[in-house]
């Protein structure tokens with residue numbers, strides 16, 4: 001056998017700076033995309049608006065996608081039903097917001113600001129609880145069987161959509177944002193939309209919390225170890241299925257929260273919104289590297305930015321551009337931006 | 344003599360449609376080191392995985408310390424105080440050396456004196472304590488895998504081919520480490536192809552072929568009997584001398 005090569009050997013050109021750049025390359029994709037868009041949009045104030053819109057959209061997609069990537073990483077489960085939690089979260093959140101707003105501000109035309117937090121919590125509690133049942137009834141019987149997983153989780157999604165029709169009727173529900181989250185803060189000729197700022201801050205907070213959990217706590221270490229080699233985690237004496245159920249439930253709750261955020265962003269919700277957004281969510285999970293929360297975060301920002309830049313420049317290509325982005329990134333890094341070690 | 348710590352009684356294991364273990368019988372005496380040797384494909388790894396509950400025995404019984412563990416889930420077997428070092432080492436390469444050790448220590452933070460003992464045996468682990476385990480060399484990964492299994496006192500240690508692909512100097516370090524472990528109460532079942540290593544450490548020896556046990560005895564007796572070695576293991580030993 002030939003000796004194992006040293007990490008940095010073999011490139012010949014290897015230089016500490018080159019190495020550092022290579023390690024940082026996935027993170028640099030986000031600023032690079034922003035910089036490329038600057039000359040393309042032409043107008044700096046439009047660029048700021050689009051960039052913020054892209055980051056906000058990216059953060060919301062990250063909130064919806066983060067659970068999905070871990071669910072796949074940990075148990076190789078392909079959950080096409082994840083979008084159901086997005087829609088259900090949005091409808092539960094909307095019901096709570098409309099009801100509370102009616103109490104707090106009878107006759108008001110918009111939602112009440114104080115109704116938003118309880119609505120988000122309610123959406124997360126309900127979708128988290130549904131996640132428990134979904135895992136038990138739909139996912140558990142098909143562990144390790146990908147084709148069946150795809151079929152049955154899609155079935156779960158369709159059932160959930162129909163249940164939304166049963167409970168909330170077939171019409172879309174308008175969700176006028178409260179005045180405090182409407183309009184923009186204006187700095188010179190740059191307008192920063194308040195709700196987008198709010199979404200960025202909330203998404204960033206969730207990412208940081210997840211990052212700390214995964215990096216600093218024993219549960220987090222177990223999740224990361226389980227993504228790489230679940231068998232070894234079990235051989236060390238931990239029950240990976242219990243860990244998986246926990247991750248599935250948190251992922252479902254976050255999808256529900258993402259649904260509320262997305263609904264407030266669009267100011268309208270429909271039963272199909274979960275299924276529609278799932279196309280982008282899957283692109284994000286694949287771009288990021290299956291099982292990687294950091295990769296998912298970067299992927300979500302790229303997809304959000306790309307959707308907004310092309311939506312402005314060539315509206316017809318908005319979705320196509322993200323598929324193009326995915327192909328490009330996979331050609332460069334076939335395992336995604338931040339591949340996780342997998343046995 | 345007291346009753347053996349681990350006993351396999353007529354164990355059969357199927358993997359898919361293949362009938363791999365075909366009635367494996369042997370026992371591992373308490374406190375010693377039992378070597379499990381045999382040709383490539385004899386079923387050594389399958390035996391270890393079956394004991395660990397990673398494959399399910401389709402027939403037969405596995406008894407640990409008087410308790411029937413056949414069919415228990417892997418985490419339950421681990422919690423019966425068994426540590427396992429798989430053939431591929433099972434290192435978590437995205438985690439640091441330290442984080443790998445933290446997960447191996449089920450009862451909380453690794454104890455200081457235990458860590459000092461491990462660092463004395465494997466100084467590289469102290470040096471690379473905060474490095475991602477994926478960046479370690481092959482030998483260092485093997486040391487980490489064994490160190491994980493030693494971080495808390497265990498009743499039984501299952502180690503699958505620790506010398507695979509390692510340079511002689513590192514094999515020497517492993518011999519020393521297992522020598523130290525043998526001084527503790529831990530019972531060890533070790534799969535090995537390297538006869539030099541097996542002879543240096545084994546108290547008892549079990550030889551496998553084609554999914555069955557073909558010889559049981561003292562390591563010293565087998566080491567002294569070249570003809571028996573030839574019969575049982577053929578040329579495979581020579582190649583690993």
Ligand SMILES: Nc1ncnc2c1ncn2[C@@H]1O[C@H](COP(=O)(O)OP(=O)(O)OP(=O)(O)O)[C@@H](O)[C@H]1O
Nearest residue numbers: 358359361363381382383384385386387388389390
């Ligand atoms: N996952 C599997 N699927 C099918 N057959 C398997 C599987 N794992 C092992 N086998 C077969 O079982 C037999 C025993 O394999 P095992 O890995 O237990 O041998 P071993 O004694 O550990 O060999 P080595 O010395 O090469 O590690 C082999 O014939 C092997 O091909």
Ligand SMILES: [Mg+2]
Nearest residue numbers: 387388389430
């Ligand atoms: Mg083997």
